[in-house]
Amino acid sequence: MKRGIKFAAVIFILCFMAVGCGKADKDNVTGNLDEQQNTDNKKDSQTDDLEEKEQVVYVYNWGEYIDTEVIKLFEKETGIKVVYNEFEQNEDMYPIIKTGAVKYDVVCPSDYMIQKMIKEDMLAELNYDNIPNHSNIDEIYLKSAQEFDPDNKYSVPYCWGTVGILYNKTMVEEPVDSWGILFDEKYAGDILMIDSVRDAFMIALTYLGYDQNSTVEAQLEEAKELLKSQYNLVQAYVIDQVRDKMISEDAALGVIYSGEAIYTKRENENLEYVVPKEGSNVWIDGWVIPKNAENKENAEKWINFMCREDIALKNFEYITYSTPNKAARELIEDEDIKNSEVAFPSEEVLKRCNTFHYLGEEWDEIYMNKWNEAKTQ
Amino acid sequence: MRNKETKRRQKNALLAAPCSLWMIAFIIIPLLMIVYYGLTKREDGSITLENLKLIADPINRRALWLSLKLSIISTIVCVLLAYPLGLMLRGLKIKSNSFIVLVFMLPMWMNFLLRTLAWLNILENNGILNTILKILHLPTLHIINTPTAIILGMVYNFLPFMILPIYNTLEKIDENVINAARDLGANGKQTFFKIIFPLSIPGVISGITMVFVPSLTTFVISNILGGSKVLLIGNVIEQQFQKLNNWNSGSGLSLVLMVFILLSMAFVGKDENTGRGAATW
Numbered sequence: 001m002k003r004g005i006k007f008a009a010v011i012f013i014l015c016f017m018a019v020g021c022g023k024a025d026k027d028n029v030t031g032n033l034d035e036q037q038n039t040d041n042k043k044d045s046q047t048d049d050l051e052e053k054e055q056v057v058y059v060y061n062w063g064e065y066i067d068t069e070v071i072k073l074f075e076k077e078t079g080i081k082v083v084y085n086e087f088e089q090n091e092d093m094y095p096i097i098k099t100g101a102v103k104y105d106v107v108c109p110s111d112y113m114i115q116k117m118i119k120e121d122m123l124a125e126l127n128y129d130n131i132p133n134h135s136n137i138d139e140i141y142l143k144s145a146q147e148f149d150p151d152n153k154y155s156v157p158y159c160w161g162t163v164g165i166l167y168n169k170t171m172v173e174e175p176v177d178s179w180g181i182l183f184d185e186k187y188a189g190d191i192l193m194i195d196s197v198r199d200a201f202m203i204a205l206t207y208l209g210y211d212q213n214s215t216v217e218a219q220l221e222e223a224k225e226l227l228k229s230q231y232n233l234v235q236a237y238v239i240d241q242v243r244d245k246m247i248s249e250d251a252a253l254g255v256i257y258s259g260e261a262i263y264t265k266r267e268n269e270n271l272e273y274v275v276p277k278e279g280s281n282v283w284i285d286g287w288v289i290p291k292n293a294e295n296k297e298n299a300e301k302w303i304n305f306m307c308r309e310d311i312a313l314k315n316f317e318y319i320t321y322s323t324p325n326k327a328a329r330e331l332i333e334d335e336d337i338k339n340s341e342v343a344f345p346s347e348e349v350l351k352r353c354n355t356f357h358y359l360g361e362e363w364d365e366i367y368m369n370k371w372n373e374a375k376t377q
Numbered sequence: 378m379r380n381k382e383t384k385r386r387q388k389n390a391l392l393a394a395p396c397s398l399w400m401i402a403f404i405i406i407p408l409l410m411i412v413y414y415g416l417t418k419r420e421d422g423s424i425t426l427e428n429l430k431l432i433a434d435p436i437n438r439r440a441l442w443l444s445l446k447l448s449i450i451s452t453i454v455c456v457l458l459a460y461p462l463g464l465m466l467r468g469l470k471i472k473s474n475s476f477i478v479l480v481f482m483l484p485m486w487m488n489f490l491l492r493t494l495a496w497l498n499i500l501e502n503n504g505i506l507n508t509i510l511k512i513l514h515l516p517t518l519h520i521i522n523t524p525t526a527i528i529l530g531m532v533y534n535f536l537p538f539m540i541l542p543i544y545n546t547l548e549k550i551d552e553n554v555i556n557a558a559r560d561l562g563a564n565g566k567q568t569f570f571k572i573i574f575p576l577s578i579p580g581v582i583s584g585i586t587m588v589f590v591p592s593l594t595t596f597v598i599s600n601i602l603g604g605s606k607v608l609l610i611g612n613v614i615e616q617q618f619q620k621l622n623n624w625n626s627g628s629g630l631s632l633v634l635m636v637f638i639l640l641s642m643a644f645v646g647k648d649e650n651t652g653r654g655a656a657t658w
Contacts, residue, residue, distance in 0.1 A: 089619070241601075368620060376440075
């Protein structure tokens with residue numbers, strides 16, 4: 001009987017170990033498991049032996065959002081080991097930072113998420129003395145960033161872009177300059193709508209002349225009805241698939257992020273990208289340092305490295321999302337890209353664009369419910 | 378004697394350890410967590426039934442209803458496809474037999490997502506199927522982004538789970554039993570309905586379970602082949618967890634879904650008993 005209890009205890013303990021391992025692995029999306037475990041071990045030994053600690057930085061970034069070469073360069077130049085993990089959306093990243101399940105040193109969330117994290121006191125102030133390359137970032141973007149990070153105290157812009165309409169010149173005859181075309185019955189079955197709550201409502205609200213961060217019930221209701229009327233015109237609600245579907249000419253019109261537009265235009269020259277006249281959303285992803293970061297100085301070195309013009313250029317060429325780095329932009333050799341309205345919209349375009357604000361959990365839910373209603377006939 | 382008995386027990390316990398560990402870590406604990414989250418409030422962790430009541434919301438109710446409908450249809454289609462195939466395989470010689478089973482298993486060596494994306498390419502407006510139809514000057518089909526496409530995806534992805542158990546039980550029916558039936562004057566139809574079918578019911582039931590449950594809970598197939606235009610209960614739950622970060626209401630809805638699964642299992646399980654009874658009789 002006693003043995004039975006012992007046995008149960010062993011199972012119980014092993015079980016928790018298994019759960020623990022499971023947790024650690026889950027975040028290790030890039031699959032460099034050995035590396036992670038190595039550094040984990042090293043991290044443990046750090047506390048025992050402070051003299052011989054190896055420099056590490058834990059980086060948490062969007063998937064496919066960096067030229068991997070850059071990570072190697074950073075390790076080579078600074079001698080700091082990089083543990084690099086990826087997340088798919090802001091909402092995946094948030095609980096991990098919030099609970100401190102893994103203590104990341106530097107993370108790259110979007111505007112509204114940065115705002116939420118600042119509000120919840122999750123971020124550390126940056127020491128700009130350690131980030132001299134910060135001066136490479138164009139003033140314009142720092143100003144935009146102030147919408148969610150009032151004094152630029154917590155974040156340094158990494159990539160940015162707009163949301164707009166991608167259309168096929170051979171399939172759409174009239175000039176496209178308004179969100180209205182997405183609600184035009186003429187294009188029934190040829191429209192790809194974006195399957196993201198906030199972006200979808202941004203389109204409807206902007207088209208109706210309201211604020212894209214609206215928290216007025218009546219406006220949201222009106223936007224919902226508009227989106228609902230669109231249901232039968234929409235071929236599909238997509239995010240990533242819009243790229244392939246537009247390239248293969250499965251649809252005439254699609255809602256897309258500007259970074260993807262450059263890629264699709266390269267693949268199919270009939271495609272054209274436009275930011276509608278009513279205005280749109282401009283988003284900025286920026287580097288931030290969580291409050292619980294253990295290697296803050298290394299994190300600042302990382303941010304500084306990312307702001308260096310040649311590195312920013314390398315990243316831009318790899319991921320094709322616009323860089324806020326004006327020095328890097330100067331270095332772009334391809335004149336078409338350098339002066340591209342898609343990659344670097346004019347100030348006039350940016351003036352009509354706003355960023356998303358964090359509206360609180362309650363409003364997140366209201367938006368989501370209305371979005372589901374719009375998609376159910 | 379007693380000693381031997383306890384030793385045997387210990388050995389058994391040790392042998393079962395990996396499996397029980399697995400079950401505790403990945404089935405029991407997560408299940409308890411779902412129950413905990415499902416019955417507590419997000420704000421303060423107090424006990425509530427609010428999360429379960431979410432199912433009464435018109436949109437969620439409709440999503441559940443549609444999910445039930447689509448998964449029942451795809452389960453029926455799977456049975457209708459798999460059973461004749463199982464019978465056919467039973468009649469064949471062993472060698473060609475395993476080859477055909479292999480052919481049906483082959484797609485499963487590929488990733489589930491890839492297979493579903495392949496269907497997207499086939500069914501799209503300018504996809505493979507429509508391109509062929511256009512070349513032949515036939516009218517094109519618009520299946521993509523409709524419930525039909527989702528059923529197709531479910532049947533394609535889960536059919537092997539129906540074929541295997543049905544084939545296995547049919548395969549194991551003793552030839553002598555059938556011969557005896559024929560000997561005693563039963564015709565082909567009678568043999569099938571009174572002997573073969575009742576004996577194969579356990580296989581059909583495990584097949585139904587293995588097709589119905591994943592069909593009812595899927596959200597990937599409806600996202601990819603339904604173009605997010607068709608909202609299933611799986612999508613609603615996924616949204617709660619991923620987009621709203623609301624584990625409590627997501628778990629609550631999962632609990633309701635579990636009740637439906639248990640109900641369907643109980644319903645099918647009842648048949649199993651009568652089936653066995655008939656078989657032994």
